[in-house]
Amino acid sequence: MELTFLTHKKILLVDDEKEILNMVSSFLKEDGFSEIQTAETVTQALTILKEWKPDFAILDVMLPDGDGFSLLKQMRNYTQIPVLFLTARGEDEDRLNGLGLGADDYLVKPFLPKELLLRTEIILRRYYKEENPLVQLADSKIDFERAQVWKQGKKLPLTAKEYDILQALYRNAGRIVTIDQLCEAAWGENPYGYENSLMAHIRRIREKIEENPSKPVSLITVKGLGYKLVLR
Template sequence: MMKILVVDDDPNILELVSIQLTQAGYTVMKASDGFEALELLEKDLPDLAVVDVMMPRMDGYKLTKKLRAEADIPVLLLTAKGELEDKEKGFLAGSDDYVVKPFEPRELLFRINAILRRYDKAVDVFIQAGPMKINRQSYEVSVGKKVLLLPLKEFELLSVLASRSNHVFTREILIERVWGYDYEGDEQTLNVHIKRIRDKLTKLTGEVTISTVRGVGYKLEVSSS
């Protein structure tokens, strides 16, 4: 599962971003300043960092330079400033993108996904959910010797759901992760794809199912045989 380090001295922003990322299926590491972030880095390596610019003791620019030098992970900067000079300073420090507060949570997720795609980190190569194994390189879904080949969108949708078993993904998050931030269609497309995947999973295994959480979205469940 992808890990994202969120660094912000504002506890409200820190919690808001953490909740949004967790709901999107990411594992979140939280730090209230640059020094705490570097301490976390010694214990675990995230796939990306979301860093606030205006922080005490160590600002986001300095932290970005250290993250680049010590871990070489992509960085997205959060700031209340939108001037060109501040953006230039952020990019010179090594950031990959720049989001100005206040921001829409969906925009933050969109930009994070775009960065991870550029770094080819968007998903793990293999995803295991009970007896089902998903190979992101060969685009195969298998249980034992049974192999299932799905159309691309169905494969991506199943991969997102399987990346975090028993976690409820909202319809909005699933649409954004599979069809993109600027998708203009309706939720019926998602519902149709879910139905098709369910029908195919039934023939592959009885231990993996996709449940509907009414009014919210879907989750993939794994049961023992």
């Protein structure tokens, strides 16, 4: 876990299988998370939610006294914490149902521990970014809250498009983000023919965040496919 400030977040796990609860909490603990509580039923989960006030919840869909979807609806009455569904129900309708209710992600069992951790990290980073407004890059720092970049003590403002593109890259930091995903982040759905504009924006972003924009080390091109943001 690169971002240590997130490891203090309180995580609630809800699943009717004790074994799964044990396993997932062991993964999370190994990854550095220390505050974890588990629940096997909807009732238990609601009690913990009210009393312990977790920052993030991983929910199963099928529970002995109800289902995860209705649990999410109930908890939305008093908390807006991010939620990830971890379930054996892999049908499209279930997934759409879950995401439609406002879940942040939907992961179908069986899953790789690494994938769960990565998704958890992404969600937490997205939700609790304000606690770490400065994203450290090799030659600069990005302040997403103020939409600006600090490079060698100089403050460089980001345009709206540059901000959207950098956000999309940062949310998937360390991973390649396709040209299409970036265009979608900046120009909305079905963005065809924005590739050249994207390249222009990337060039300008590099001028702001890179020491040597023609030899980038933070914002790397993967030819024909996309770009990758490398954190320090």
